[in-house]
Amino acid sequence: MGKDIGLDAILKELGPFGRYNIINYALLLFPIYLAGMYGSVFVFEATDVNYRCNVSECEHLDNNAWLNNAIPKENDELMKCKRYGPKNYSGEACSLDAFDRSTILPCDQLVYSDEDSAVVDFNLGCQDWKTRLIGAIHNSGLFISLPLTGIISDKYGRKLALSVASLMNGVCGVIRSFSVNYPMMLAFEFLEAALGAGAYSTAFVIAMELVGPKGRVFGNTLINVLYVMGLMSLSGFSWWFQSWRTLLRVIYTPAIFVISYLWILNESVRWLLSKGRHQEASAILKKAAKMNKVDLSDQALAPLYELDKLGVGDGDEKGNVPNEVKDDKEQSNFKKVLQSSIIRKRVLVCSFLWITCTFVYNGLSINSVLLAGNKYVNFMLVAFVEIPANFVCLLVLDKFGRKKVLVTTYVLSACLCMSLSFVPKDQKWWSLFLFLCGKFSITVAYSSVYIYVSEVFPTSARQSLLAICSSVGRVGSTMAPLTPLLKSYYHNLPAIAFGSLALLASLLVFTLPETINIPLPDTIEEAEMLSRRKKTNEFT
Structure with a gap:
């Protein structure tokens, strides 16, 4: 499509990280940092006590x-x-x-004991299933939030979806801190995730659409580093406050102010173009060029002007598309997705890759607080190892391609997790070391999956399809909080489950196309061509 070629040419002229990009990325990194805390806060809300x-x-x-x-x-x-x-x-x-x-x-x-925890407040002792259910209920809310936020984002705009989801995070999280009983706590665990957890995926999509192909991996690395900083901050705040109610009030209150992004954040140019709103997209690009001190060439902007003259998108004088036309276009796109066997297969495989990542990633984090030693330090270490993992991801993805990295890291994760079964119980430092290595490898895989899935689906339905994969993938994160219960049957059963799933995922990667240095597809036809093009630099 001309508009895709034109946009990528413009983004190349603007540069991957000029002043405009840095300011917008900084705005996006704040809710991502908060999401790092929100995704695992249940670990410290109902922490085990004596x-x-x-x-x-x-x-x-x-x-x-x-x-x-x-x-x-x-x-x-x-x-x-x-x-x-x-x-x-x-x-x-x-x-x-x-x-x-x-x-x-x-x-x-x-x-x-004289410790603060929801276990004490709601008398959950000797009922481990109730304690683990808190995390499962929280993560089950993602089945609603991700598709819901994806629909809002693709239909009404990225910044609206991000602002509203963050507001819901803050409101529900603060209310949960005043829970008077266990059912109330569960209800707001679910609502907070169901209405607000899509903030992360929305911020991620905006960030990926903000830069060209060469900037995606570095941008993805920045996002993941801030997410890890959120995880580490969660452990630090929990250790400092020693009160789960105070913890919730401190970390959730800032999310309420993200509603201001409705006025201060720029909409995704790629989304505006997909909706036929060319004049709005052109105005933002000119603003970006001015902030980056770049003179955009007429040749770069020509495709946008041509689309506007031709009336692509059936917009009005402002480039806006009537609702009836938008709805018909969206329904047509959705029908094409359902009719495309290539896209259907891709959605299924990507969903399973996501299930594996969320199951292993969250499972290792949750089980880390059960290791010997200081639970806050253990959690910080298991979180911190994600930072070098993301920089490794930055180095290897553009050098070796997405598929090789995914296969290697899935296999490595499987081997490390299963090796935990052979470590004697008294070798606690070896267990921690294998935990850290396993978390390292699955983090590289998780980061790769996130950026890979954003590259194999078209702009017209990118966040909706990404949300489907991500929400189905939350089967893994919903089951992960329950894995400590497996220890009652066999001490290393959780690790065996992690390794088995990772091995299967590594095999499924072979069925997918390579996307290294490929422009983001705007249409379903372009997305299908990824699988039909001549395969180079791939295993298959």
Whole structure:
């Protein structure tokens, strides 16, 4: 399409990161930084705390020497949810002989340590499934938010979708901090994600459409580094405040102010062109050229002027397209997507790649707080390793291509995760090392998938299709918070599950086209041509 060629030529003249790009990227990086905290906040909202059975007949004693008499041990530690049955004993209260050690009973009541957690506030001790359900409910909201935000973004504009989603993040997150019971907390976990989690994907799409092919990988790296900084900040704030309610109020309040982006953020030029709003797109490009101190050549702008003269998009004198024409065009595009076997297959494969990334990525992060040592430090380390992983992604994607990087990192992730099964339990540092390496490799894969999926779908439906893949992929992130429950069956079962899925994903990558240095396709026909073109620099 002429407009695609013209836009990429203009973006090349503007430069990948001039003043205009830097300002807009800075605006986009703020909600992305916040999204880094919001995606994993449930890990610290309902963090595990120490608790034990309430042994009413002994609680009045000043010392705790009786605990070994009243509570059985497992792996040299007092059991959290069991106690020995009492005897009718007239001797010394709470002595060894005061309890029937052949009878082990579940707790009637619990005594919690002096720690802050929703587990304490809502009495969730000995109900691990309820604790894990918080994360699953939060991530299940993504099944709604990503398609919903994608539809709003593709139909009404990127900046509207971003602003509204961020506002919903802030409002629902702050309200959740005032939860008076467990059901209220679950409800707002779901609503916050369902109405606001699409802010990240929207900001990502705007960022990818802001630069040309050569700038996408570096832009993607910036985005991922800020997301990681959000993850690390989450752990730091949790460690500092030691109060889950205060934590929520501090991190969610800033999201409310992103609604101001409706007035200060520029709309995506590529989206405006896809809607036939050529004059608005031209005005933004001229503004960008002025800010970047670049003189755009008439030759570069010519395709936009020609489209405007021809009335492409059936717009009015301002380049706006009537709603009836927009709706017909969008329905036509959607029908073409459904009719294209190439695009359908691509959506299915990309969705599975996303499931694998979210399952392994989130699973490793969540299980890191269960490792020996300081849970905040462990979480920070597992998050921090994403920064070098993203810079490695920057170096290898444009050098080796998307497919080689994806296959290599999926296989490496599988091997590292499965190797955890062979590490003895007392080798805690080796476990942490393998966790870090596994997180490193799956982060490279995740970053590659995000940029790859944005390159294989057309502009007219890019965010909607990306949202479909991402929302289906959230099956993985919804199941990830439940993986600690697998440890009750076999200690390394979560790691085996991570590795198995990664191996299967590596095989499916072979069915997809290479997109290195290819302009973003604007139409479904152009997207289909990616699979039909002569295959070079690929495995297949």
